[in-house]
Amino acid sequence: MTDAPVRQGSLREHNLGLVLRQVASAGRPPSRADIAAATSLTRATVSALVDDLIEGGLLTEVDPAPRAGAGRPAAGLVLSAAGPAGLGLEINVDYLSACVVDLAGSVRHQEVRHADQRPRDPAQVWAEVAELAASARARVEQEGLLLAGAAVAVPGLVTADGLVRLAPNLGWRDVAVPSSLAGVAVTVDNEANLAALSELHASASASQHSFLYVSGEIGIGAGIVLNGALFRGARGWSGELGHVAVHPDGPTCRCGAHGCLEQYAGQEAILRAAGAASLDDLRSRAEAGDPAAGEALAAAGTALGVTIAGVINLLDVEAVVLGGAYAPLARWLHPGVAGEIGQRVLTAAWSPVPVRPSLLGGDAAVVGAAGSVVRAIRDHPARWLAASTRHG
Amino acid sequence: MTDAPVRQGSLREHNLGLVLRQVASAGRPPSRADIAAATSLTRATVSALVDDLIEGGLLTEVDPAPRAGAGRPAAGLVLSAAGPAGLGLEINVDYLSACVVDLAGSVRHQEVRHADQRPRDPAQVWAEVAELAASARARVEQEGLLLAGAAVAVPGLVTADGLVRLAPNLGWRDVAVPSSLAGVAVTVDNEANLAALSELHASASASQHSFLYVSGEIGIGAGIVLNGALFRGARGWSGELGHVAVHPDGPTCRCGAHGCLEQYAGQEAILRAAGAASLDDLRSRAEAGDPAAGEALAAAGTALGVTIAGVINLLDVEAVVLGGAYAPLARWLHPGVAGEIGQRVLTAAWSPVPVRPSLLGGDAAVVGAAGSVVRAIRDHPARWLAASTRHG
Numbered sequence: 101m102t103d104a105p106v107r108q109g110s111l112r113e114h115n116l117g118l119v120l121r122q123v124a125s126a127g128r129p130p131s132r133a134d135i136a137a138a139t140s141l142t143r144a145t146v147s148a149l150v151d152d153l154i155e156g157g158l159l160t161e162v163d164p165a166p167r168a169g170a171g172r173p174a175a176g177l178v179l180s181a182a183g184p185a186g187l188g189l190e191i192n193v194d195y196l197s198a199c200v201v202d203l204a205g206s207v208r209h210q211e212v213r214h215a216d217q218r219p220r221d222p223a224q225v226w227a228e229v230a231e232l233a234a235s236a237r238a239r240v241e242q243e244g245l246l247l248a249g250a251a252v253a254v255p256g257l258v259t260a261d262g263l264v265r266l267a268p269n270l271g272w273r274d275v276a277v278p279s280s281l282a283g284v285a286v287t288v289d290n291e292a293n294l295a296a297l298s299e300l301h302a303s304a305s306a307s308q309h310s311f312l313y314v315s316g317e318i319g320i321g322a323g324i325v326l327n328g329a330l331f332r333g334a335r336g337w338s339g340e341l342g343h344v345a346v347h348p349d350g351p352t353c354r355c356g357a358h359g360c361l362e363q364y365a366g367q368e369a370i371l372r373a374a375g376a377a378s379l380d381d382l383r384s385r386a387e388a389g390d391p392a393a394g395e396a397l398a399a400a401g402t403a404l405g406v407t408i409a410g411v412i413n414l415l416d417v418e419a420v421v422l423g424g425a426y427a428p429l430a431r432w433l434h435p436g437v438a439g440e441i442g443q444r445v446l447t448a449a450w451s452p453v454p455v456r457p458s459l460l461g462g463d464a465a466v467v468g469a470a471g472s473v474v475r476a477i478r479d480h481p482a483r484w485l486a487a488s489t490r491h492g
Numbered sequence: 493m494t495d496a497p498v499r500q501g502s503l504r505e506h507n508l509g510l511v512l513r514q515v516a517s518a519g520r521p522p523s524r525a526d527i528a529a530a531t532s533l534t535r536a537t538v539s540a541l542v543d544d545l546i547e548g549g550l551l552t553e554v555d556p557a558p559r560a561g562a563g564r565p566a567a568g569l570v571l572s573a574a575g576p577a578g579l580g581l582e583i584n585v586d587y588l589s590a591c592v593v594d595l596a597g598s599v600r601h602q603e604v605r606h607a608d609q610r611p612r613d614p615a616q617v618w619a620e621v622a623e624l625a626a627s628a629r630a631r632v633e634q635e636g637l638l639l640a641g642a643a644v645a646v647p648g649l650v651t652a653d654g655l656v657r658l659a660p661n662l663g664w665r666d667v668a669v670p671s672s673l674a675g676v677a678v679t680v681d682n683e684a685n686l687a688a689l690s691e692l693h694a695s696a697s698a699s700q701h702s703f704l705y706v707s708g709e710i711g712i713g714a715g716i717v718l719n720g721a722l723f724r725g726a727r728g729w730s731g732e733l734g735h736v737a738v739h740p741d742g743p744t745c746r747c748g749a750h751g752c753l754e755q756y757a758g759q760e761a762i763l764r765a766a767g768a769a770s771l772d773d774l775r776s777r778a779e780a781g782d783p784a785a786g787e788a789l790a791a792a793g794t795a796l797g798v799t800i801a802g803v804i805n806l807l808d809v810e811a812v813v814l815g816g817a818y819a820p821l822a823r824w825l826h827p828g829v830a831g832e833i834g835q836r837v838l839t840a841a842w843s844p845v846p847v848r849p850s851l852l853g854g855d856a857a858v859v860g861a862a863g864s865v866v867r868a869i870r871d872h873p874a875r876w877l878a879a880s881t882r883h884g
Contacts, residue, residue, distance in 0.1 A: 257839065266838065310726045322806070326723065333808025334702045340838050344802035348738065357836040407802075410736035414714070414803060416725025444749040446658065446732050447649065 112149075113482040115141060119149045120158060120179075120481050124204075129162050129176025150177060156485040157183035157246070158203060158477070179204040184248035184484060186473025187236055187282065189229055190291060190466040191254050193217055193269045193318035196225070198232035199463070200240045200247070201470035203477065205301075209239050210463070222275045233282035247284045248477055248484065251469035252277060253291035255319050257337050262288050265337075268354050269319040289472070291315060291465040292339050295423050295458070296323020297330050298468025301475070302459045311419040312411055313458070314341060314404065315465065316426035318367050326415070342366065344410070346403045364403035367425055370396050379425055386432050397429060401436020408437055409444035412453055423458035424465070430457035504541075505874040507533060511541045512550060512571075512873050516596075521554050521568025542569060548877040549575035549638070550595060550869070571596040576640035576876060578865025579628055579674065581621055582683060582858040583646050585609060585661045585710035588617070590624035591855070592632045592639070593862035595869065597693075601631050602855070614667045625674035639676045640869055640876065643861035644669060645683035647711050649729050654680050660746050661711040681864070683707060683857040684731050687815050687850070688715020689722055690860025693867070694851045703811040704803055705850070706733060706796065707857070708818035710759050718807070734758065736802070738795045756795035759817055762788050771817055778824050789821060793828020800829055801836035804845055815850035816857070822849035 122135050130138070136146045153159040160180045164173035181202055188199040194216050200209040211232055217225055229252070237247050256267025264275040277288045296313035313323040320342030324331040332338055342362040343355050350359025363369055367379065374396035376382035385393035408420055420437065422430045437455050442448050458464050477484045514527050522530070528538040545551040552572045556565035572595055580591040586608050592601040603624055609617055621644070629639050648659025656667040669680045688705035705715040712734030716723045724730055734754040735747050742751025755761055759771065766788035768774035777785035800812055812829065814822045829847050834840050850856050869876045 265842075268838070324806070326718075331718065331807075334810045335808055335839070335843060337839050337843075338806060338808040340805035343805045343836065343838050345798050345836060346740065348798045355838055360836075406737050406740045410799075410802065411806060413732035413735045414716070414730060414806070415723075416727055416730040418726045444735065444737060444752075446660070446735050446747055447727070447729050450657075451727060451729075 110482065113480070115139075115145065116149055116153065116481045116485070117479060119146060120153060120478055123159060123177050124179055124478060129164075129178050131164070131174035131176055133174060135177070152485060153481065156481070156488050158481055158484065181206070182244035183246065184474065184477055184488075185240055185245040186470040186477075187233060187247050187250040187284065188294075188466040188468070188470030188473070189233060189250060189252045189281070190469060191217065191225060191229060191252065191270070192291065192465075193255060196228055196232060197463075197466045198229075198236045199466045199470045200236050200245065201467060201474055202245060203474050205471060205474065207463075207467060207470075208243065208245060209236050210466075211235065218269075218271060222272060226278060230278070230281055237282040237284075247282060249284050249473040250281050250286045251294070251472045252281075252286060252288045253294045253465040253469045254288060255291050255317060255321065257340075258288050258290060260336060262286075264288065269317075287472070289469070290321060290323075290336075290339065291317070292321030292323040292423075293330055293332065294323075294466075294468035294472060295460070295464035296325055296421075296468075298460055298464045298471055299323075299421055299423065299458055300325050300328070300330070301471060310415070310417045311421055312341075312408065312415070312417050313421045313423050313464075314408065314426060315424040316365070316367065316422070316429075317424045320362050320366055322411075324415070324417075326417070341407060341411070344407050346406055361403060361407050365400040365407075370400045373399065379428075383428060386429075394432065397432035398436050401433040402440060403436075404433060405437040405440025406444070408455075409440045412441060412445045412448075416447070418453065420453060420455040421458050422455065423460075424462055427457040427461040427464075430455075502874065505872070507531075507537065508541055508545065508873045508877070509871060511538060512545060512870055515551060515569050516571055516870060521556075521570050523556070523566035523568055525566060527569070544877060545873065548873070548880050550873055550876065573598070574636035575638065576866065576869055576880075577632055577637040578862040578869075579625060579639050579642035579676065580686075580858040580860070580862030580865070581625060581642060581644045581673070582861060583609065583617060583621060583644065583662070584683065584857075585647060588620055588624060589855075589858045590621075590628045591858045591862045592628050592637065593859060593866055594637060595866050597863065597866065599855075599859060599862075600635065600637060601628050602858075603627065610661075610663055614664060618670055622670070622673055629674040629676075639674060641676050641865040642673050642678045643686070643864045644673075644678060644680045645686045645857040645861045646680060647683050647709060647713065649732075650680050650682060652728060654678075656680065661709075679864070681861070682713060682715075682728075682731065683709070684713030684715040684815075685722055685724065686715075686858075686860035686864060687852070687856035688717055688813075688860075690852055690856045690863055691715075691813055691815065691850055692717050692720070692722070693863060702807070702809040703813055704800065704807070704809050705813045705815050705856075706800065706818060707816040708757065708759065708814070708821075709816045712754050712758055714803075716807070716809075718809070733799060733803070736799050738798055753795060753799050757792040762792045765791060771820075775820060778821075786824065789824035790828050793825040794832060795828075796825060797829040797832025798836070800847075801832045804833060804837045804840075808839070810845065812845060812847040813850050814847065815852075816854055819849040819853040819856075822847075 136143045161175040185202045190197045195214045197212040257265040262277045292315040309328045310326050315321045322339040322341035343360045345359045347359040351363045353360035374393040528535045553567040577594045582589045587606045589604040649657045654669045684707040701720045702718050707713045714731040714733035735752045737751045739751040743755045745752035766785040
């Protein structure tokens with residue numbers, strides 16, 4: 101209950117967003133008349149707004165689908181495939197990656213470089229990230245796309261002013277993030293948060309208003325979606341699922357505590373227990389029915405399940421998504437996770453909670469980072485139009 | 493981001509609430525002119541609204557404080573101490589209680605009956621609750637208060653349509669709640685949720701926008717406050733902290749799972765470990781320095797701390813409140829809880845999370861239940877005025 105007066109805001113700003121989202125959510129390219137009908141704005145207002153959005157590179161007209169009956173069909177509108185695009189970058193413990201997503205959400209470029217980042221200095225890592233960013237920019241500008249901004253996903257805690265406060269598995273503490281890369285402004289966020297956002301927007305089902313996204317990399321993070329939005333916590337540090345205790349007296353974790361989930365279900369723990377050299381090796385062995393691989397994955401699934409069941413008892417979320425490296429392993433992790441949920445969640449008997457692999461697999465975080473840039477434009481097109489007029 | 497047009501609503505309804513809350517939050521009784529100045533409403537509008545609120549029994553005029561200078565000081569306004577009141581009722585495993593709170597939030601009546609409810613049939617329990625309700629009504633009507641509604645706190649999961657779906661420690665499953673008691677309509681809610689709400693409204697500090705309220709009774713529940721509001725979960729079943737695993741292979745819980753927190757920090761587990769007959773006995777022994785009592789409380793504090801540290805890693809809440817029977821024991825539980833938080837929470841080193849006893853102690857749930865009735869009137873006074881006109 102707020103006693104503040106309703107803020108007027110700019111009507112044009114509001115309506116630009118309304119028209120753009122109408123195009124984005126339409127099943128087939130809508131005409132100006134379709135948008136006017138759907139939004140209750142006048143035909144003339146819609147036409148003026150659409151002209152501005154076309155001029156700003158956010159919408160494109162396409163040929164109408166032929167149809168029966170009298171009259172020339174009106175041109176349809178789609179989100180521009182040659183307008184602004186978002187650059188996503190990811191720093192993880194054993195790889196760096198880049199990805200560009202256009203306004204329609206399509207991935208237009210992607211590059212991954214596998215290498216252990218732990219022995220490297222943060223400055224070396226940022227230098228290689230800058231290379232990835234520059235090469236992404238060069239590549240997509242050939243296709244007529246314009247980079248609008250960049251977002252970096254990191255496996256750790258970030259502050260509101262763009263510092264990596266702590267990334268235990270990288271060994272980073274208080275590492276600054278470059279203010280620009282490839283000539284565009286940079287924001288930074290936790291990789292599990294960005295992956296969860298990407299899952300939220302990729303999921304067509306509006307029924308999943310709340311879910312726990314579990315990101316399994318060298319570390320384990322979670323993105324918590326409640327009431328249809330990412331829950332970040334009081335200081336932005338929610339989701340440290342990897343440091344929830346499974347066995348309080350268990351082995352020492354990299355964070356200094358005992359028996360954290362990462363010690364049972366982190367990638368390194370699983371590979372060690374399975375005697376596997378890599379995730380690909382683990383998966384091949386599991387597919388071939390190797391008992392050590394099967395047991396290692398079952399044990400990880402059980403540990404994950406104990407922890408996830410606690411989260412469901414606490415938060416009453418509707419679904420669990422296994423993401424990151426867990427997505428391709430979900431087939432073997434699922435029995436342990438589902439079994440523990442069934443036994444431990446008080447409401448499971450009459451209200452089961454489904455567990456499914458991520459729709460985007462291991463790319464969710466970097467795609468989510470790129471997507472966060474274009475979503476900002478889709479949510480506030482007036483800002484983009486104003487900036488492109490100033491610079492253009 | 494919503495595309496819905498701004499809903500107009502009733503201006504009078506909005507302004508009645510605005511005036512009422514202005515009186516409720518004022519440091520000293522404000523005059524009509526003070527309210528007009530604070531709300532930017534005209535003096536005439538404020539006067540008309542105040543007259544309606546006085547006639548409906550929600551506000552009372554009080555003599556102004558004498559002051560220096562010229563002119564007769566204006567009468568001040570306070571929330572009525574002889575208007576509508578809320579009836580709170582609590583069913584817990586080892587007691588029943590009733591409480592009446594007036595519009596200003598003062599407790600005007602309270603009664604507790606200690607007895608184990610587990611051997612009894614739900615119908616017997618409801619019959620005694622009805623007695624408590626009738627006696628509360630008779631008592632407060634003598635003081636000119638009018639019961640506006642009742643809310644019942646139960647140690648279990650409730651549904652939106654007012655059914656106790658499951659209360660494991662009472663042995664209740666799908667128990668219906670009477671639609672009225674003592675002649676007023678009844679709502680039902682989880683006891684930890686109501687206690688957390690009561691803590692939220694009792695806490696003057698607006699800095700605690702998020703906290704975990706832990707209710708220690710025979711069972712252990714939690715009320716989760718995020719962004720200044722109670723978080724209920726997708727189906728209203730959040731906060732089942734007592735069934736989060738501490739040692740996944742531990743003793744069997746009443747819920748059927750192994751190693752739940754209740755098995756380590758529930759009242760019965762603590763009393764058994766201490767060899768104490770009751771909570772009062774336990775506290776006396778702890779105060780006298782009895783080693784068994786001290787060790788039992790320390791072990792419970794550690795188990796609570798392991799679980800609470802997991803919640804902080806997950807949700808990044810700003811504070812922890814020990815409530816219910818934990819409030820008077822907080823002195824002995826605190827070292828274990830704070831110690832585990834310090835060791836296990838990733839951000840604890842630079843951003844400590846305070847742990848404190850509940851402001852309302854063991855009464856928080858029943859006071860919160862009564863308070864929920866009067867808060868509904870304070871939030872929507874127009875509804876109350878309309879109903880009292882119809883009936884009065």
